[in-house]
Amino acid sequence: MKNSTANILIVDDNVDNLNVLAGMLAEQNYKVRRAINGSIALRAIKASIPDLILLDIVLPDMTGYDICTQLKQHPSTQDIPVIFISSLNDTEDKVKAFAVGGVDYVSKPFEMAEVCARIRNQLEIQFAKAEIESLNAELEQRVQERTAELTAVTVTLEKQIQERQKAEQALRHSESRFRAMIENASDLILLLDPQGIVHYSSPSVERNLGYLPTDLQGQSLVHLLHPQDQSSITQLLAEVLATPSKVAVPLEIRWQHQAGHWCTLEAMAQQFSDTTGFSGIVVNARDITERQKMEAMQRALEQEQELSELKLRFFSMASHEFRTPLSVILMAAQILGSSESQSLDNKQQRNIERIHTSAQYLKKMLADILDIARLEAQKREFNPRPVCVKTMCDRILDTQQTSHGGIPRIRCAYTGLSAEIALDPDLFQSILNNLLANALKYSAPEQLVQVKLTQELDQIELMIIDQGIGIPKASQSQLFEAFHRGDNVGEIEGSGLGLAIVKKCVDLHGGHLSFVSEASGTTFTVRLPIQTNRHQADPLIRQTVA
Structure with missing residues (x-):
């Protein structure tokens, strides 16, 4: 009997x-009968023996113990499993429930x-017991x-029968082991006749192809x-047929998966023959598609790493070469602006300021390019240490305030x-x-x-x-x-490097960067995990941007 069609009697007042x-x-598809006292329950059991009884202990006319005792005294009902379900939670009640023949106890x-x-x-x-009894009876009959x-x-x-049985048993065990190995092998095994026709393929063909x-x-x-x-x-199959049977010939083949994509298989083929007279080729193949993808990804990663190294060397060299003339330009602009300010008219003074501003902008751009190159080349290590964040923020805010004319913004x-x-x-x-x-740059003064x-x-x-110009939807991705x-x-003016540097720095810190932008402004939110003492003390625990 299936569990879902079992007949269950519930006895509860x-x-x-x-x-x-x-x-x-009933929702579990069981057939359910009900009884509100012991008398009704015994009549219901006599009319149709249930597969299981849920039995309350305290009933109006008799106890659940009495009902269970009566059931266990009759051969026709003694095997019915009885699960007591009661609000009595004392150990003595539970012990008595099992003593009278209950199989389980559920507390209310x-x-x-x-x-x-x-x-x-x-x-x-119960189902297993019935099945075992049936099998035992059948086995006894066969014996x-x-x-x-x-x-x-x-x-x-x-004696001859015994010897033959031993031989057959050994053969069955051998065949069973061989079949189990073939059916559970992850590699694909094929048997081909000399014309290359498939006579057998292992079950792994379904998993692989x-x-x-x-x-x-x-x-x-x-x-x-x-x-x-x-x-x-x-040509290779013809070579296999012309090669001694114990010599395997390597193959690499592309086989179309049933889903439509191509899989690359690495295979070994050699001659094969068995006692039935069949002779041909056995092919043992393994899917190496994912391995090839991983190797390709590794090569691409190495090439990208090499390119990042070249970019970093180039930007480092360029930054070094540009810094010297930029420093000269900045120094000359400062000297002109300070020492000859009395003899310069307004237009000349503005031109000197433009020179100074442009040179500062170029210097900042070179620094940003060098930063992003270092981050992309994974040359920037993560080095946490205890700092006073408020003091550091105040210093940065004062610097930004000063660079924008000192206006309190x-x-x-x-x-x-x-x-x-x-x-x-x-970071x-x-x-x-x-x-x-x-x-500050994208907001009005x-x-x-x-x-x-x-x-x-x-x-x-x-x-x-900020309350600035916002970020268009099309540019956000x-x-x-x-x-x-x-x-x-x-x-x-801008280089487009600032937010890329921010993202790399947040990633290097193991944090999260998000933003919300509308036409009337943008909010950037950065969440950085606070590093534990273990990370601070162990210099080997470092992270790099992937």
């Missing part, structure tokens, strides 16, 4: 419990899932029949392969900051400088920029809120790519 249990079991209030699990467990036990046959034969025939073994039987192996491989595979709020927090100060400074510089820094349990959160700038920046 509480109608609510009765209805709840009956409804729950009960969990539906627990009741279902216990019922299912007992039904499975008796076989014994009668063996008794009728002579001693010589008995999506075909059933019967789909390939009678097919030409060559016609199943990539058109560009067919000629060379035909930045409003800052700190929440819950510790005296010192373990993070990488250089944090780069993050705050670039985000704040962008917020009269618009305020808010900086909010909050320390939580295991992270700090930095928010930069590429926002953190190097040299990318929004479509709405107009003539505002």
Whole structure:
């Protein structure tokens, strides 16, 4: 009997419990009967023996113990599993329930899932017992029949039969082991006749290529392969037939998966023959598609790493070569602006200021290019240490304020900051400088920029809120790519490197960077995990940007 069609009798004087249990079991597709007292329950059992009984202990006319005792005294009902379900939770009550023949005990209030699990467990036990008894009876019958046959034969025939049985058993075990190895092998095994027709394919063909073994039987192996491989595979199969049987010939073939894509198989082929008279070729093949992809990815990664190294060397050299003339230009502009300011007219003074501003801009761009090159080449290590974040932020904010004419445009709020927090100060400074510089640059001079820094349990959160020009939807997906700038920046100067540097620094810190932008402003949110003392003390624990 299947568990889902089992007949269950519920005996409980509480109608609510009765209805709840009956409804729950009916949803599990059990056939459910109900009884509100012991007399009704005994009549119901006599009318039709249930597969399992859920029995309350406290009933109006008799106890559940009495009912269970009566059931166990009759051969027709003694094997019915009885699960007591009661609000009596004393150990003595539970011991007595098992003593009178109960198989399980569920305390009220009960969990539906627990009741279902216990019922299912007992039904499975009953089903297994019935099946074992049936098998035992069948086995006993077979033993008796076989014994009668063996008794009728002579001693010589008995000896011959025993020897033959041993040989057959050894053969079956050998065949079973061989079949198990073939059917469970991850590699694909094919048997081909001399014309290359598939006579057998192992079940692994379904796992590797999506075909059933019967789909390939009678097919030409060559016609199943990539058109560009067919000629060379035909020649190799001919070479296998001309090679001594114990010498394997390596093959690499492309086979189309049933889903449509091509798989590359690494194979060994050699001559094969068996006792049935079959002779041909056995092919043992392994799917190396993923391995080839990984090797290709590794080569691409190595090439990318090499390119990043070259870029870093180039940018380092270029930065070094440009810094000297830029320094000369800046120094000359400062000398001109200070020593001859009295003799310069307004136009000349503005031109000197332009020279100074442009040279500073070029110097900043060179620094940004060198930073992004170092980050992309994974030459920037993550070095956290305890720092006073508030002091560092105040210094950065003062510098940004000064660089924008000293006009008070930045409003800052700190929440819950510790005296010192373990993070990488250089990375944090780069993050705050670039985000704040962008917020000020893309906002009008009269618009305020808010900086909010909050320390939580295991992270700090930095928010930069501006009221500037916002970021167009079309530009948001590429926002953190190097040299990318929004479509709405107009003539505002910029290199498109700031946010790319911020993203790399946040990733290197193991943090998270997000933003929300509308036409009236943008909010950038940076969350950085606070490093533990273990990370600070162990110099081997380092992270790099992937």
